[in-house]
Amino acid sequence: MIDSAQIAAVIEAAESLAALEEARVRLLGKKGEISSLMKEIGAMAPADRATFGQKVNALRDEAQSRLDARKAILETRAEEERLAAGWIDVTAPNPASRHIGRFHPITLLLEEVIDHFTGLGFSVASGPEIEDEFHNFDALNIPKDHPARDVWDTFYTTEREIPRTHTSSVQIRTLMSQKPPLRIIAPGRVFRNETIDATHHASFNQVEGLLVDKHVSVAHLKHTLETLVAKIMGRPVPVRFRPAFYPFVEPGLDLDAQCVFCEGRGCSVCKHQGWIELIPGGLVHPRVFEFCGLDPHEWQGFAFGMGFDRMVMMRYGIDDIRRLYDGKLQLVRQF
Numbered sequence: 001m002i003d004s005a006q007i008a009a010v011i012e013a014a015e016s017l018a019a020l021e022e023a024r025v026r027l028l029g030k031k032g033e034i035s036s037l038m039k040e041i042g043a044m045a046p047a048d049r050a051t052f053g054q055k056v057n058a059l060r061d062e063a064q065s066r067l068d069a070r071k072a073i074l075e076t077r078a079e080e081e082r083l084a085a086g087w088i089d090v091t092a093p094n095p096a097s098r099h100i101g102r103f104h105p106i107t108l109l110l111e112e113v114i115d116h117f118t119g120l121g122f123s124v125a126s127g128p129e130i131e132d133e134f135h136n137f138d139a140l141n142i143p144k145d146h147p148a149r150d151v152w153d154t155f156y157t158t159e160r161e162i163p164r165t166h167t168s169s170v171q172i173r174t175l176m177s178q179k180p181p182l183r184i185i186a187p188g189r190v191f192r193n194e195t196i197d198a199t200h201h202a203s204f205n206q207v208e209g210l211l212v213d214k215h216v217s218v219a220h221l222k223h224t225l226e227t228l229v230a231k232i233m234g235r236p237v238p239v240r241f242r243p244a245f246y247p248f249v250e251p252g253l254d255l256d257a258q259c260v261f262c263e264g265r266g267c268s269v270c271k272h273q274g275w276i277e278l279i280p281g282g283l284v285h286p287r288v289f290e291f292c293g294l295d296p297h298e299w300q301g302f303a304f305g306m307g308f309d310r311m312v313m314m315r316y317g318i319d320d321i322r323r324l325y326d327g328k329l330q331l332v333r334q335f
């Protein structure tokens with residue numbers, strides 16, 4: 001006859017609710033071990049039936065209460081496991097929205113150009129985007145009422161402040177605040193009252209360069225620009241220099257690079273010239289030195305100001321300047 005210890009062993013061995021149900025059937029089911037005992041009563045002497053019946057009832061009650069207790073334990077355990085498996089960390093980042101940021105191509109190329117020039121001993125200078133006429137025009141040898149001023153399609157505020165038309169204004173601020181010899185580049189936004197199309201924008205980037213020292217010649221400028229173009233294009237590119245007029249340089253020149261799209265054969269990008277006008281520059285005009293309180297007999301220098309967006313477009317094969325500024329992520333995600 002099954003005893004109390006055996007009942008306990010059967011029930012405590014159940015490690016799941018399903019196993020516990022099996023234990024219940026084994027003990028208390030219709031054909032279970034305890035139920036089967038009751039059937040033996042009929043074969044007993046009447047005098048023994050009461051005592052035997054009480055024993056069996058006690059075993060059945062014990063089995064039932066042990067089953068109930070075990071069931072409570074297993075249910076609690078199952079609930080804990082369910083909670084642990086389904087636990088959600090509401091502070092964890094959503095893997096579906098984990099985009100990695102990209103740098104804009106202007107930033108990428110600018111970092112390269114800054115790295116190139118700092119390697120040559122240049123430092124990075126900056127100036128305000130809203131300028132006055134002195135720094136934007138007068139000190140650059142572009143006097144009021146001089147026709148040269150018309151070249152720059154200038155915005156004016158009602159207070160005659162100027163969203164700077166070129167980064168050349170930083171030349172003036174540098175020459176008036178630092179003692180030469182000096183070498184700076186000044187990247188920054190400039191603003192022109194231009195009709196916006198594939199190659200023109202009302203707001204674009206320039207990188208200004210200025211070197212002031214003794215015995216500076218066009219040869220220094222030529223070498224600097226040649227190595228710059230090779231750096232930006234990732235390979236040596238044939239360049240040529242043409243005389244040009246800018247009021248703040250003498251002599252003034254334009255650097256043309258051989259068209260990288262057609263290798264000089266002529267295409268729509270270079271307007272079938274085989275060359276693309278890239279960087280205007282020249283030797284700092286003596287009048288500019290005088291405006292800034294420097295002796296032009298003592299100091300010489302070269303300066304250039306490149307339209308940086310055109311560089312970015314040539315480097316990365318972007319054919320419309322508006323794509324650099326429309327803020328669409330399709331562009332930056334390619335880099």
Ligand SMILES: [Zn+2]
Binds near residue numbers: 261263268270271
């Ligand atoms: Zn071409």
